[in-house]
Amino acid sequence: MATAFPRPLYTATIQEDDTVQVTVDGLVDEYASMNDAVAAIGKKANALRRPVKLTAIDPRSEQPETYFIVDTDGSVDLDPDPPAKTRAKRSRRSKSTEQGVTLTDIIDDDANDPADAPEAVESDSNDHEEDLDPMPARNKRVPASGSTPAVRQAVTPAVTPKRTKTSESPSSPPVEESSFTSSESEPPAELGFAGWWNRTFKTALAPSAHERRIRADDRDQEDQRRRDRSTRKRIQRPLDSHHTIAVVQLKGGGGKTTMAYHLAATYGRVRGGNVLAIEINENQGTLAERSHHAGHERTTLDLIRNLDSLNRRISDLIRYIRPQGDDRFHVLAAPPEGTDRSRVDGSSVTSSHELLQALYGIMIMDTGNSAQAPTWKAAVDVSDALVFVAHNREDDFNLLKATVKAVREAGYGDKITKSVLAVINTATDNQDRIHRLTDYAQLEGITGTIVIPFEPTLQEGEPFDYDRLQPETVDAYHEAVALLTDQL
Incomplete structure (x- = not known):
């Protein structure tokens, strides 16, 4: 992927009704889903003949900002060079294994591969291990978003990543199952930002509370249809x-x-x-x-x-x-x-x-x-x-x-x-x-x-x-x- 310049910087904000507002240079466009928004940004990148940066903001998430690069063909990578203030947060977050792993941690996790060269980050801490902020030398690529199904809703962008390393470094302890990861009894998110993320990066983010409500409503409606069929059979006996x-x-x-x-x-x-x-x-x-x-x-x-x-x-x-x-x-x-x-x-x-x-x-x-x-x-x-x-x-x-x-x-x-x-x-x-x-x-x-x-x-x-x-x-x-x- 070619270098993505800082400008224009696209910001995609997930709304309460799960639509997405994309802002660039003070102009705002609204899209029905993150999938539609990324597809539109990909077209803009194609017109510029270079990738563009995208910040996704989900106010309902514990990590409200996630950083991407959108290529000219509409494919999406995690941004290998997110803002420095986010790195400092990551560094502090890595101290605890009790917190759920977020999307930004995926960047750290990929970067810890022995084949990748870590990048030092300045810090006031005396703990050298906490000053390290490894960044990935490679990123996951996905097909053009035009081939990704449309989604209807935004959800929390936090996930326990699938680890591919054969060993763990002392500063990266094993990650326990997170509440952000879908359980065996609950299918992964299919709607909104998390549904888009699952399809794009082949992960298993859990559905948001809003998607759970939609699923519960669907179950209630199916239960009602089942009761209606039963009632009609009794009447028609x-x-x-x-x-x-x-x-x-x-x-x-x-x-x-x-x-x-x-x-x-x-x-x-x-x-x-x-x-x-x-x-x-x-x-x-x-x-x-x-x-x-x-x-x-x-x-x-x-x-x-x-x-x-x-x-x-x-x-x-x-x-x-x-x-x-x-x-x-x-x-x-x-x-x-x-x-x-x-x-x-x-x-x-x-x-x-x-x-x-x-x-x-x-x-x-x-x-x-x-x-x-x-x-x-x-x-x-x-x-x-x-x-x-x-x-x-x-x-x-x-x-x-x-x-x-x-x-x-x-x-x-x-x-x-x-x-x-x-x-x-x-x-x-x-x-x-x-x-x-x-x-x-x-x-x-x-x-x-x-x-x-x-x-x-x-x-x-x-x-x-x-x-x-x-x-x-x-x-x-x-x-x-x-x-x-x-x-x-």
Whole structure:
């Protein structure tokens, strides 16, 4: 390599976001990685037709400055003639074997080869061995940086070098394993300055804290994907027959309709079609208003009135059901307030259920608010599993207890063991109450408790839109449906 003159001197500073700022003669350029920066400096050296000096600065490193020569072809060597103040630091550092070996020590280590001539360094110390600062007569060469893969991040440039000598001098004791060297259980750095250094000089620098965080995030994401796959398999598990799930809570506005819709949508999206959400309510419900509209206004009452004329074919139900688009399920809504509901009783619920279960694999029933209503008792009776629902509020907690008591008193206590409690969280996020709700559910024998995160998009009574849910909310509904499917 030709001689590198002191000027121009390039300084590459590793930023907090792992980009690299290169400064020369007061001008600053920014690069995505050290690899890109060195490639650009190599082009500048080529234009000058001689190597240039480069100081790499990593503020997060215990040795913040490392010195290089960048050749005209973009290859990189350690600078054989770093600033004198750095040599003095090296001399003092060599006293202790307890400190990690840094990149500058690599220069010293190569220089201690018997084939190389040491260079004396002036010092005020009386210890002659400490005054010696050997410099290498040769340096490692690497290919042009254009052939080096791009990297994304800067890391600490400190490493235990691989020794090639057959003997050690008294002033250079054996080096113990350093925290800067990658362990057997942890792969060497691949990103940033240390990743670039590892590829360039064939070393094994350990990853920085930032790269470890990236790796941890990658592991967390892979774990999440693995959990998602497992949850989906549980939801998609083959079932031997039709199953009905009733959503119960003896409180108006307790979240039953919201829960029924999103449970059905989750089944529809993950498991597939043949899913129905039906509103069995002695009062006016809101499922018709908040679900996708259809080209008709027919309701559960119209279906009941025409049961005798219907066959067990989906085509017969087209006039009554409301397809929910991408959510891939159907809605059968309750009649509006003021309608004559005299024919909506327990026996009609049982009869309609008998017809519908032949056409749908999963049916979600949105029930009413009175445990004394025949429709409520019939819905619980034909169900294979229950979903108790409560907002994270004290009044909902009290009515949840009343609902569980009503199910027991109606003679369906055995279904509680095949039930799930879904707690819809509120903006206040009262964790103490969530713990009390969870403890209560466990005490009552409810299979499990799922907390549905607070969802701002559902607070204004607007139509349901599954695609607007937060990812955490979707995950919670997936887990709720998987837990339900486990009971079927």
